[in-house]
Every structure is written in structure tokens, then in C-alpha cells.
Amino acid sequence: MSKINTLEDLNKAAKRGLESIIPSKTKVMVGMATSGIASGAQEVYNALAEEIKKRKLDIILSKTGAMGMDCIEPLVDVLQPNKPRLAYSKVTAKKVPEIIDQIVKGAVNGNKPAYRMDEEEFICLNENKPYLKGPVPKDLEGIPKIGDVSFYKKQMKLATRNCGMINYESIDEYIAKGGYFSLLKALTKMQPDEIIDEVIASGLRGRGGGGFQAGIKWQTCRRAHGDIKYVICNGDEGDPGAYMDRSVMEGDPHSVIEGMIIGAYAIGSSQGFIYVRNEYPLAVANLQRALDQAREYGLLGKNILNTGFDFDLKIGKGAGAFVCGESTALMTSLEGKAGEPRAKYIHTVEHGLWDRPSNLNNVETWANVPAIISRGAKWFSSIGCKNNSGTKVFCLVGKINNIGMVEVPMGIPLKEIIYEIGGGIPGGKKYKAVQTGGPSGGCLPDSLIDISVDFDSLWDAGSMMGSGGMIVMDETTCMVDIARYFIDFLEFESCGKCVPCREGVYRMNEILNDICDGKGKAGDVELLESMSQGIVDGALCALGSTAANPVLSTLKYFRDEYVAHVRDKKCPAGVCKALIRFSVSDEKCTGCGVCLKKCPTECISGEKKKTHVIDQTKCIKCGVCKESCKFDAIIVE
């Protein structure tokens, strides 16, 4: 591969890329992000390869990232010349021959695709390219268009624009989507201050949680004293229940890299780092490949795009510490030390990594930058709501029908995310709350279902945007247990440097454990409240100072559940083991004997076709009886 120096070179690469995005022969794509692989995409990919070889077919087999609708993976997309792109859901190796049959025969029957795409959006180029000329073939009309699928209808993909669309192993496909044209524009047509002004005007706020204006941060770093400056990408996505950054790093690594090169040029930095979680091996591999490709094309390294600008990027791997998502701790970790945070009275944009000015943004923030540069601040700020421009990627997980990664314009009502995109709560259960912002965030109860999802509204409601986890909870989720879960998480993840976090969170966990174990005492709830204030004010870093949020927000909206645990020794949701008991419903039990067989302590007895009985002295409350009963006959109270 020769280096890219000019617009012509870039156009050539784009042409090659477009030929592989919309090829002149049949292409089959398998969603091979971590979620896809975990649901069996590798086996499907292997089966496809084998079947294609066996039948000697001239078909391109390609890998792509995650489209977002994880609950229907493994996903196989078929694109034939002059036909809509068809997405087959929940594909198994067994179903592969049939899909190949359909390709060969050119007819859809039996195993129907979940949706079709008639055109492909090229966000950075501001155009849609049709897959077919003329009308959709009659036999495919019945397959819903992706835009009509409720999961995708209200979504808008900017940061995840290429995820699930391009082959993450191909830099040319990225370039074909308009990639690195923004970099060329920035380096050849814009002054660093112009870029910063554009990012400020776009209103882009840091997607990592804090919501600080990215452009202002860049400006401060540009103005900070020092010859050597760093740009850093925070890919230490530690919030449990959040994986949007992983999806971008895996599915579209170049968008992050391009954003960082533009940022580095604007700030005046020649070295950058991407800090990735240890738990994300595929993200590391895909980023590493992308870095090598970019270097080969001369998009990284010396004299980028023949403009005289030098910049290079290195990956730093985390080793499993939630606290390293905090900027100062992350930088300490990059320096090769134990990732303890330090006081931020002097900001990292002035004194950061190795005490030099350092600009840190998260994956999603960086991924937005190329789109802003190509389409302009005005376009970006027209999306979203007041003071919250653009989109936000969320991971919608927990007790929700359509589990997956979604990207929506800021300011969308929560209700639309839960009930339209998410498709509501499974099993006819009642919605109880959604937890946003990870361990530092809070819960939003049913009464706030109409809330506008943006940085400021969530903050006012006692939660926060955080990096984008949205964990949906239903009536079977105990809010005291959830608070305990997060406090336990934070106790485990506290670095142990400062007293309020190390000792305070540990004591809160002790109290919450007592409450869940039925040993709660009068005054416990009030003590939790007063401790919370001390921890908020006293802790050293953001992990500590927000550690009490899960307790404060559950207390704010679900105080009655705490009271039930402490005063009545009851867990209304039926979760806290010490406060519940399992029994068999006389009405619903059919005496099928499944629970009896599955019970690990053999505490269930009963004759066939007669109501079974649980021996309370032997029951360990493992819940396997409830999980295995097909008749909902196990009562938990």
C-alpha cells in the first residue's frame, strides 16, 4: 500500500472501499463484535465459509461490527447486486445452508430476514447510496424496512455510524464512508483554532459522563504551557452494563483514530494514547490493526498527508480497575503505575500525563469529531436539544424486550427509549426504574418516565448521563439490593487512597448488607444519608464523591422498600434471600416433578400430579425451582 498524500489518493482508496461495501457480486456479512461472537457468530462464519467453498460459489464473506440489536444476534447480512440488503437474525450454523440456498435461488422463503435495507447512509458525505436501482422486488416487499423496525425507528446513528455497516478490518471501507476526508480538510484547510471554534460551536459535550464542553477543553489544553502535549482516549469503559465504547472500538476503530488525529492537530500534540480495558481483547486487536493500517497509509506518523504534521498513537491496556476510568487515575496507569487518582485542583489539561498538558476524551466523543468536521457545527448542533447537541449512545439492558445498543438524539423522552425502542418489559411485568450513569449514577422511577434524556435533566433528577448504561428494572428487582450491588461494586473498586471512599463505602456496604440480611436497625437509613453527604464532600476523586449516588437516589424514590426491609423484615421484590421464602402454589402446581428433580438440596417432595411441598428447613433459596417451573407455581414472598 502506498501512502496517501493527496485528495486524489484518498479518492482512490474510497473507490476501492466502495467497491467492497457495495460490490458487483454477492456479499455476506456476519456481525462479529464481541456480542455476536458470544452468541455464536464465529460458528456461523465458519459454516458460511465452508458452505461457500463446498458449493464453489463466488461470494464475498465479510465481517462487520455490531448493529446494536444484540438480542437478535448472530446477524447475517446478505447483499446481492441490485437487491436490498437483507438481515437474517438469530442465525445458527444449521440455518446456513438454507440461507445459501436462498442466495443461490434468489428467492426468500422459509427463514425470513428480520429486516431489509434499500440504501446505505454515508453520514460524513451527507448522502445515501441505494443498493438497487428501481423498485424493491415483489417477494421482498413484505420484509420490513429497517427504518420501520421499532428498535431502529427513533434512532439516529452518528458515533456508531459505521458499526455493523463496514468491515472493521478494512480501512478502505472506512475511507469510502467519508473517513479521513475530515482529517484532510482539517489539516489542509483549517487552522487549529478554527477546528477548536468549530467543536465549541457544535456544542459537543464529553460523552464519558461529565458532559464538559469538549471544545473548551481542547482550547484550554492548546493554551496550556508546554512543548509536549498529549491527547488521550478513555476506552476504559468500566461501568457495568455499558458497552457502547467497546462496540465503536471493535466495529469502527478508525473513527476514534481520525477524531484523535484531528484533536491532536487542533491542540498541538504529537503523541496520543488509547487506554483500553483489559476485558476487551477484540477492541484492542481491532484498534491495533487500524493503527497499523493508518500508519501504512501515512495517516499516522511523520508528515501526515504530506502536511508536515507529525502524530502517532499507542494503545495502553488496562488491567482491571474501574477507578482507571477517572482521568487522573487513567494517566497514572498509563505511566505504568497503580492507578490511583490525585486531586484535580490543577487540571489535567495543564498538568496531566507525565505532568504535561493532556486532553482526555472518551471513545464516543472522539468518534463524533470527524462527523462534526465534515458536516459542520451547525448541522451537529441542530440535532438534539438545548445545550445538548448531537446524539448519545446507550446500552439498553436488563429487564427489557429489545436488548441492545441504541443511539438516539439527545432530549428524546425516556418513555420512547423504554417502550418504543426497547419494546417494553418482558413477561408482562411492571416497569420499576431505569438505572443510568453506572455506579455513580442513579435510578429514575416510573414517575419520571417522561423525562428528557439529556445531561442536565438526568442530573436534576438525581441521576446522570454517565457513559451510557441503561439498566431497566422491573417489579422483581429489589432497589435496596441494587443499591447494595453498586456499593459492593464500589467497595471492591475503590483504590483505597482516601478515607471517605475506602472506609466509608465499606461501612455503607456493611449497613446495606445488614438491611438485606434482615438485620437492619432503626436509624440505619438516616445514618446512610448522613454518611453519604460526608463521602460526597470528602472523597478525593469522582469515583468516591459519587459513590453514594446509588444509595441517595434509591432512597429518594424507593424509601418504602428500605422501610419494608428494616422495619417489616420483608423484601417486596422477593430478592433478598434472608427475607423471602419459597412455597408451592396449590392452585398452579400440576405435580409435574420438574422442580423436585432440579432441587439441589432435595427439599421438594410430592407425588406425581399432586401439589409439591418445600421443606423450609432444607431450602437454600437458590431459586432453581422457580426458574424451572413452567406453570409459575413457585411463590416467593
Add this chain to the structure above:
Amino acid sequence: MKTAKAKKITVKDIIKKYGGDKTAMIAILQDVQEEFRYLPKAALSSISKQMEVPLTRIYEIATFYNAFSLKQRGKNLIEVCAGTACHVQGAARLMDRMERDLAIKCGETTKDKMFSLEEVRCLGCCSLAPVVRISGNIHPNLTQDEVPKILKNY
């Protein structure tokens, strides 16, 4: 001992790979762990000597990060995801079941050195909750019922 000699060479190689860069300490330890499946005491001492970094510093890093283990792990590492999505989908019950079936506690290794049981904070497969990762393979939507069958395959 032959193995000890082989180990020493590897540590040296790893340090060389990073050019002795002290800021690459975490990556060096990760590579060492990859090689031995844990961080042997001798390896840490050897890194300390060769790189002229106090052992106290290396020990601090090795005990600070979750991914590092100073104890020898079993052949298969079982990681029960304790992310929020897995938690609300019953990860705690899975962990209980694993502990009962393997007759060890979380953080321990079975007597036959076949399995080590650990908890991991979110593998990012929330859509497949609850998940368990065994020797790198993710088992999605696991129920406690399926645990014995899955363990048998390792």
C-alpha cells in the same frame, strides 16, 4: 530445574520486547501472566532486578489490578460476570451454583487444578446476561441448571 530456566528466559524476552521501558510495567506483567497464567514470585523479583524497579512498586501494581493473580490458577478460568445486567438477571445464583458444584469459593482453585473460579465486573455482553466466561469462551444466557453440563465439557 528445567522449567525454572525456561521461565527466566521468557521474562527476559518480555522485558526486551518493551525495550526495558519502565512505563510499560503493566504490559510486561500482562505478558508474564499470559505466559504463566499467574505472576510467579520469582518472575516479579527477576523483573525488579533486571529493570531496576523496586519490588515494592511491582508488587503494588500486581496487587492493585484485578487482572493479575499471584496465585497459580487452574487449567480453566471461570469468570462469572457480575455486571449490572447480569446481576439483575441472577448472576449471584449462578455464582452460588458454581461454588456448590465445584466445592470451592470464589477466588479459589479446585483441588485437581482444573478450575479457578473468579468474579469479573462486566464483560460487556449485557445483552446476553447472565454470562460466564470459561477459558475465554463466553456462555450466554446461562441458567444454573446448565452449569453441570457446561463444566463437563472442559
Add this chain to the structure above:
Amino acid sequence: MVSFIIDGKKVEAEAGANVLQVARKYGIVIPTLCCHESVAPSGACRLCVVEVKKGKRTRIVTSCLYPVDEGIVVETKTDRVLNVRRLVMQLLMARCPESEVLKDMAKEMGIEPQPAFHPDTDKGKCVLCRLCVKACEDVVGASAIGLSGRGKNKKVGAPFMEDSKTCIGCGACAYICPTEHIIMESTDSKRKIWGRTFKMQPCDKCGRYFAPVDQLKFISDKTGTPMTELAVCMSCK
């Protein structure tokens, strides 16, 4: 020089100084545990918190780290500040129930232990102020002890929690420890610390045992001074 207000008093200080230094200069008492003039502040104990108003923003900061700035308004005894200090003291008393130093400090501050916290039994009197670690690493240069683990399992000690191999027996850690957690037992000819027994060097002139032999060797190695020159105590030099 910058001027600002602390507890209603207008004060002046060198730019770059921290609030704690200035407060102490003006006789304002702020309790601390992890602060010592011979090592850089870390902000670990959080006892020295104060309330700072800068522009429109008021926040709680640690005075040992917060740099003074023109026009800031510092309050050292607001309710919020006292609430943090109370919590910190109560948490530390539960961690180290046997520490007399903590008890005395709490008494002076008018703070009672929190009965809801079950006292720990495994932490000794260590509050994890990390002064010992810093002294050993930054002042002495031995790096014989360090931190390990994290969160509530964080500990101070030699690697692998074994007897220290690189300790030189200088005792700096024991001298700097604010809560008398680190125990150093000395007889004339021997000193015990961190699980090791060190032979003491008698002064060539007066015969008094004055320093561990290992410490003198360490100094000799570092500075190139021959051992014979170092074998004389300070009073005889």
C-alpha cells in the same frame, strides 16, 4: 504574593503555597494525619478539608493540596467541613479501635465513635496515611516497604507481606508514623523492625550503638563514603 481571606481574616501568602501552610502560619488549627513536612502531600486522610469559595463556586477541598489563589475565601470550620472531619474520624476509629492517638484527636475535636460501625480487628493502628512508604521511598531511597492491594484490602508492608529483604533498619517509617502503628524494638546492640533484626554499629570513638550496620552500608554504597568514615556517631563527628 497573593492575598485572600481565611476564616474572615485577610492574609497574604507566596503564590504556590497551599492553604494548610498559610493557615498554620496564621495560627489556624486544621487537623491532619497524612501530612508531614518531609514528604509531598497526598491528600489521603481528608481531615484537613476546608471550604473554598472561588468566584461563584464553593467547594470542599483538602487544604494540604489546594494552592492559594488571589481572592479566594477559605472557611475552615463550616458545618460541611466538620461533617467530613467527623465522618473521617469515626471511620478511622472503627478501623483502628486501639489507637490512642486517634482517640485523643477525636476527643479534642469533640467527636464520639459511631456505634453502628463494627470495629475492625485486623488493621492494627495503621490509618494508611502512607507517610512511611513515602519516607522509605522518597527520603531514604530504600523502597523497602510499599502499598499493596486496593480498597479496604490496601496494606502497607514489604512485598508478599514477608519480612523485608531490602529494609536497612533506619526506622524512618516508625518515626514518621502518626499513629504508632509501626513497631521498632531496640536494645543497645540490636534493632527489630519489619520482621528483621538488625545489628547496630557501635561508634568507633565513644562505643555507643548509634545506627544499624545495614543502614551505614546503604549510605556507603550510595555516597561512596568508606564504612570506616561512617562508623562514627553524630556526637563524635
